[in-house]
Amino acid sequence: MTDATTNTTIQAAEGEARFGDYIQLLKPRVMSLVVFTAFVGLLVAPVSVSPMVGFTAILFIALGAGASGALNMWYDADIDGVMRRTAKRPVPAGTVSAGEALSLGLWLSAISVAMLGLATNWYAAGLLAFTIFFYAVVYTIWLKRLTPQNIVIGGAAGAFPPMVGWVAATGSVSLEAILMFGLIFMWTPPHFWALALFMKSDYHEAKVPMLTVTHGRAETRRQILIYTILLVPVALGLGFTAVAGPVYLAAAIVLNAIFLKGAWDIWRRAEALAEADAYVVEKRFFRFSLYYLFLHFGALLADAGLRSWGMA
Amino acid sequence: MPITQTHELHKRRFGRNLGVALSLVGFAAIVFGLTVAKIREGASMEAFDHTPRVSITPPVETKP
Numbered sequence: 001m002t003d004a005t006t007n008t009t010i011q012a013a014e015g016e017a018r019f020g021d022y023i024q025l026l027k028p029r030v031m032s033l034v035v036f037t038a039f040v041g042l043l044v045a046p047v048s049v050s051p052m053v054g055f056t057a058i059l060f061i062a063l064g065a066g067a068s069g070a071l072n073m074w075y076d077a078d079i080d081g082v083m084r085r086t087a088k089r090p091v092p093a094g095t096v097s098a099g100e101a102l103s104l105g106l107w108l109s110a111i112s113v114a115m116l117g118l119a120t121n122w123y124a125a126g127l128l129a130f131t132i133f134f135y136a137v138v139y140t141i142w143l144k145r146l147t148p149q150n151i152v153i154g155g156a157a158g159a160f161p162p163m164v165g166w167v168a169a170t171g172s173v174s175l176e177a178i179l180m181f182g183l184i185f186m187w188t189p190p191h192f193w194a195l196a197l198f199m200k201s202d203y204h205e206a207k208v209p210m211l212t213v214t215h216g217r218a219e220t221r222r223q224i225l226i227y228t229i230l231l232v233p234v235a236l237g238l239g240f241t242a243v244a245g246p247v248y249l250a251a252a253i254v255l256n257a258i259f260l261k262g263a264w265d266i267w268r269r270a271e272a273l274a275e276a277d278a279y280v281v282e283k284r285f286f287r288f289s290l291y292y293l294f295l296h297f298g299a300l301l302a303d304a305g306l307r308s309w310g311m312a
Numbered sequence: 313m314p315i316t317q318t319h320e321l322h323k324r325r326f327g328r329n330l331g332v333a334l335s336l337v338g339f340a341a342i343v344f345g346l347t348v349a350k351i352r353e354g355a356s357m358e359a360f361d362h363t364p365r366v367s368i369t370p371p372v373e374t375k376p
Contacts, residue, residue, distance in 0.1 A: 016321055017324075018324050019327050019328045019330070019332070020327075053353075
């Protein structure tokens with residue numbers, strides 16, 4: 001009897017999940033960006049927050065982002081399985097069932113919202129709940145498969161964390177929080193469309209209406225330039241608010257000049273030339289876009305440090 | 313007869329159980345830490361706690 005039970009268990013357990021598989025459901029790389037931007041949003045706010053409350057707030061904002069990642073993986077398992085980049089995610093790989101991903105996403109959403117409310121205020125908790133809803137329902141379920149502007153809409157969900165951090169500290173939304181939101185929101189389309197230009201086959205095979213597929217690559221290049229032009233005043237505008245200082249303003253001028261030049265170069269390039277040199281300009285622009293966002297928020301942090309030492 | 317041979321799945325299950333245990337301990341520690349922080353933040357508050365005390369009784373004017 002024992003032999004039979006053991007053999008069955010071993011066979012059934014071939015696809016059994018490791019703890020790390022559940023961590024993968026939470027999209028840890030996205031969470032690291034959420035932690036950083038929410039941390040900056042909370043720290044630059046003109047209110048002092050006790051370290052324990054601040055730590056708890058950041059942790060549960062990140063967990064809320066992770067929960068929305070799990071919900072996204074639950075719903076998108078079919079297209080994740082088709083795309084090379086996402087085929088090894090736990091649900092399409094078969095290590096975690098779709099039901100488990102859904103359950104984990106829902107429970108972590110409830111826990112993170114409740115804990116953020118208890119730690120800080122219910123306005124911040126409500127904003128976190130809205131962020132999860134926006135990413136999981138509005139973006140993932142509703143608009144991702146419907147419109148080529150899906151990246152723009154998805155970008156809004158990624159832009160909320162610094163605002164949630166700010167509201168967790170202050171209890172209200174202000175111009176600074178809106179501009180921090182705007183910075184990530186306007187940055188997302190050029191960042192992802194540059195990626196779509198050199199990862200072309202994946203989205204096409206998954207039948208996701210990516211701009212490169214629906215409107216062509218020349219239009220995508222034009223849209224990258226348009227969104228970059230719209231991004232510049234938002235990034236520079238943040239430099240004239242109370243949360244920024246000389247470090248941010250100097251960094252924003254340099255970074256936006258480089259970013260704008262990159263977008264201009266992408267727009268001017270012919271597809272044949274890009275294909276010939278293996279999308280070197282697009283890849284460079286994409287890599288730089290990662291530094292672009294990190295350095296903007298890093299500069300805000302540096303200015304907050306200077307202010308706290310009485311140097312700005 | 314007890315199962316003496318360890319299969320890879322036992323390691324996976326142990327890892328998963330350990331992960332869940334550490335998450336729960338971490339969660340309890342955060343709730344505890346947060347409670348302490350909240351109580352400390354409110355340490356300067358004083359309210360009626362069913363025992364009259366000098367600091368919360370209204371001042372009585374005395375004639376010189």
